[in-house]
Amino acid sequence: MGPVNVGLDIGATKTLGLVVDDAGAIRAEVREPTEPGAEGVLRTAARVFEALRAETGAELTGAVGVGIPGLVDTERGAVKHAVNLGVNGDWLHLGDLLADRLGVPVVVENDVNAATRGAVAMSGEDDLVYLSIGTGLAAGLVLEGRLRRGDHGAAGEVGHIPVDPNGVQCECGQRGCLETIASGSALAAAWPSGDVPPAQALFAAARAGDTKAVAVRDRFAAGVASAVRVLALAVDPRTIVLGGGVAHLGEPLRVAVADALLQQAASSPFLASLDLAGRLSVVPSDYPVAAVGAAMLGR
Structure with missing residues (x-):
């Protein structure tokens, strides 16, 4: 060897x-x-x-x-x-x-x-944001080939950006953080599913036409899209890779988030010009x- x-x-x-x-x-x-x-x-x-x-x-x-x-x-x-x-x-x-x-x-x-380093190896891109959608929501940043940790190690903690002053209390002590909308734990709370992983159960129910499931899925996808938008507007990476436990959904997750990004850009020629949906990919579930x-x- x-x-x-x-x-x-x-x-x-x-x-x-x-x-x-x-x-x-x-x-x-x-x-x-x-x-x-x-x-x-x-x-x-x-x-x-x-x-x-x-x-x-x-x-x-x-x-x-x-x-x-x-x-x-x-x-x-x-x-x-x-x-x-x-x-x-x-x-x-x-x-x-x-x-x-x-x-x-x-x-x-x-x-x-x-995982961000692994995404660089997988994609061959050295200017990317890796958005991990797991129990929490956090990003890794490799900008022009350099990993950005931040002065306090908090670079990419996008899950703790508050977006809803009337939202639920987050583990971090703030209220209405993105993580309370767009994470695996948020999905589990919004769509309890027994033995099946909540993300799989939710997307399957939405695909089968369950109107409540469609609403829950779309709110989740809009939350992930908001995280993508914040990261893209902050550091403008060449590519954005979705990973973490929820990303085992694969292509259906990418499509849902891309659709949400397109809807968010529909009224903004500026956002539309950035083509965030087109920069999005998802880690293969077996990688x-x-x-x-x-x-x-x-x-």
Whole structure:
């Protein structure tokens, strides 16, 4: 096996590990349920890494890239406020702790930023916004080839732009944030669906002509379109890629958001001239964009 890179995408429910070669091809893939808490996260990551070693039969001595939710200090390889993982309070020095267990260097990045790097690799574009529609709503920005984190690490936190003063209280403490309209958790609240993922259930019901489902879908799509519009007007990227758990819908999601963008631009020649709908794409449902991006960190 030639030169390879290892990436771990640590999420609230699962940790996905990949071995990716220099051409971007996936050579091995392992997924395990994530154990909660600092020790659980470390144990899960180590288990996935050892399983990748076993599957490839390779030593995997290069640096491991890790994408993880929360506030990440990339210089120190530390994370905090990864609430869904049970990592709260003080900084968890994940990079050092994991490097000790694995015996290789570890590079840590916020999961959305890691996925943004994966979107760059996937699209070949180096000027893009990656909009992650998962439990929350957040964007990664690569502008002219450079990742923009922001002075406080808050670049792309578009989900916390308030758009409805009469809206529901957001986790962040503000009221009526975009995230309360245009996220996986907002969909789950608006369209409870039992065992089926809410986004799949909602779009299927809307496709079947359920008028309430059509209204809920269109409000959601308009919220995502508003996030796209804000990002495009702020940094004017060449392309906008939709990702995150809800993006597993694939083309129906892109079409719904593109339609909402066209409606929003109908009364504005200025907006229409920007062709936001035409700049939109969606991550293929079988492409593990965050884990691929994490693997690129280790190069």
